Amino acid sequence: MLIAAALSVFLALAVLGVLAGDEMWRHRVIYACCALACAALLIGGLKHLGQTPGTGPAIILPIGLPWMAAHFRLDNLSALFMVIVNLGTLAASVYGIGYCSHLPEPRRVTPFFPLFLFGMNAVLIADDAFMFLVSWEFMSLASWLLVLADHKNPENRSAAMVYLMMAAFGTFCLLTCFGLLAGPDGAYSFPAMRGSLLTPVTGFLVVLLAVLGAGSKAGLVPLHAWLPLAHPAAPSHVSALMSGVMTKVALYGLIRILFDLHGHVSWGWGAALMVIGGITAVLGVLYAILQDDLKKLLAYSTVENIGVAVIGLGLALAFKDSGEKALAALALVAGLYHMINHSIFKTLLFLSAGAVITSTGERDLGKLGGLLKRMPWTGAATLVGAAAISALPPLNGFVSEWLIFQALFKGPSLPHWAMKFGVPVVGAMLALAAALAASCFVRAFGIAFLGRPRSKAAAQAERVPLTMRWTMTVLAVLCIILGAIPVTVTDALSGVVQPLTGVHFAVSADLGWPWLSPVSSTRGSYSGTVLVMTGLTLFVISILLVHRFGTTKVRRADAWDCGHREDIPESQYTGQSFSQPLRRVFCSSLFAARETVEMPEPGDLAPARLTVRVVDPIWRYLYLGIVRVVDVVADQVNRMQFLTVRRYLLMMFATLVFMLLVVAVRQQQ
């Protein structure tokens, strides 16, 4: 009931949003109402997770096409994602209360924001393919309109165009996928699909289409191309939702199809997903390191984190097919844990990027610097988010990566040689991605928030409104809590994975509550709780020891810098110079990164220039290749526009004969 009410509130708010006009308080009220509805959904999801494992009652509503009723149902998986989604949307709505007045055109954002929230939540509770796809399109189109909010910028328009095409492609794949799952009888409700038996070929196609459809929304390489264009183009609180939350809805679709509707996915698909995940993780973070635009950097880092979560899903599929149910549960819990974590810290980081843009008007790292002193709350929250996304203990990002590593390290116990050799390679990729993510966020935080301001705008940055600061602080605290009590989270997740893997995920019982030991007590264990407590104790002891044996005197002076006294902020490292070693090591062959130096002639006072050229291989060879093929085909087809009536009639006749032949041949069989 609560959920239905909240969803109708979203629709009503969308209508009110159109009527809001230019009065800012109306926009604020709409965001506040959104926040209330999100809180209701969050509570609904949490309540369902707290109940005994099982599915809620099916609700059938007579809406939609005349001969099709709409089915809704809340089960544990939906409830979990409802929690993930509404944590993010709640944060973004509260943030929006303060943020909406800083937008250039709030009227272009407020009506679509509740629609977007409606779409994402409706996908989660849909219990038939029709409602799922309709809600999915709601989500895609509402977010597309939000990407277009700042439509005067030509870059945003082309980003929206690419996004629309990729969204159409994704929905097309999912539509076909559900068509195959439904079979010739058109059993479009999810319970009917679960029972259907698939031939090996259909089963293969279903998985392929699900991976293409949901993967393109989630941003799996090479289908990620739209994501770093579209996510940053939207207003920051919407970017946070698209990156932090909508990608999770996409992964929900993937899990729903691969673990629930499709009865039996072969281990080969698990291995393939694992490798795709590994490649996505490494490429995503390498792209992120090369970015100077704060929001683009965050969008690419989303690609990385989706890759990490997909490694967990792939492993879970491979373990499940090989009968290792306990390990499948471990890998799935790891993947889900990472999705929760990513939704929190990515939302936090995008919101902080929004705060930076609000107070400085800049999103280019090269123009920022020294913001920690001007915006202490935002800075501290961002630091927590950056540490969490870099997988540093005791924060939440580390726990999920640790669990994925534990699952990976058990991978060689599978009988297939492809897995035995694939797992170490994917392990190396995951380790590389984690280490590079730390570099990426040291760079992003260090350049934007530390050092000296690189522009006047950064030097005069103002604090942002209270609602924005609160939201970020709460999210940062959540990063700490989810890292400090990992066992509580995995216990909550075990109820979700039980119906999907057929086994209850349990941490080893002989160590007890704060010790996370997923395989056995001797296999390797971790305790965020104990680490936090011991770490804090040692931190305090070192402060006490230093102050006991040393002085507490501090003198403020100019920076020493090996004796170079200067006042030029440009002499600091920039984003480009920071990433130069990494660019040389990792990107010279992968992205054909080249540096050219133009030195002026002796005596010429012109500045020397260093030009860096980076080629995105996927965009250049895959996407532009497709564009070229489409152009050529379109040229050919274009000729058919100028035929005589006679020829058109001939073509219709030929088509008719062909169709009849097909029918005849099929009936023969």
Added chain:
Amino acid sequence: MSAILGQIGQIFLVVALAPLITGWVRLVKSRLQGRIGASPLQPYRDIYRLLQKEAVVAHSASWVFRTAPYVTFAAVWLAAAVIPTFTTNLFLAPAADLIALVALLGVARFWTALAGMDVGTAFGGLGASREMMIASLAEPAMLMVSFSLSLISGTTSPAQIIAFILGGGVGIEVSMGLSLAALIMVAIAENGRIPIDNPATHLELTMVHEAMVLEYSGRHLALMEGAGMVRLTLFMALIGGIFAPWGIAVPGANAVGVVVGLAAFLAKCFVLATGLAVFETMIAKMRVFRYAAFLGGALLLGLLATVFLYVSEAV
């Protein structure tokens, strides 16, 4: 001896011993270079002297600069507390395994790099950028070593690995040899030793770690230096414990066992420290962009160690 007592002993042992090990490395190096060298106790005096001096903090520094030394030191100390030195009976042993250990060292590095960038000088950024590049290769290499060790022993926890090896679970294996080589290479990189970084250099273009802590003075510098010393001890305990676990006290050991464990740990440290000094004297520092070859080699050795395990299993 109970696990808690062992743990407390371990926590204070690593901090108390760390300057001595660094002093010993410096002494052996000076002797090899034909100098008399300072007493191995000199690092204790240095740290005490630094603690007495006032800390100079740049005008442009934020609270990150002043917090980083404490966080760095505490993170490295915590990491050192979970690696068995003289006993495997540690209360904290189940709290962090090898993966968590890598990540704890990552915490220290994260804060040190941020501190380097905080003042807003060119050198700080230079050090942070290079350090993160080194780490982005050294961390995966270390995780690959953990992977092959976990395949051999069935666990990622250092105390359990040591127990497994002490129990005679492993013969002489190619994979162990490859892991050892990879781990030593990682240890060299993580500790900023020659040929990756030179702890004694203050030459502008070759600094990595020193460039990040250039602005530190007084007690802050003491903590940063102390963290480096504890990190060196930690890697010696890790290498000595896993690849030469003999003598370490096991759960249920009596007082004699603990004394033997302490003596064995001291002996391992001094052998490794002497080896490090000899190695550093023999070779020259590398160019910055050759690091990738060195550390990429470590990563591949780690991968090879896993592959060789399958091969030896199949044979």
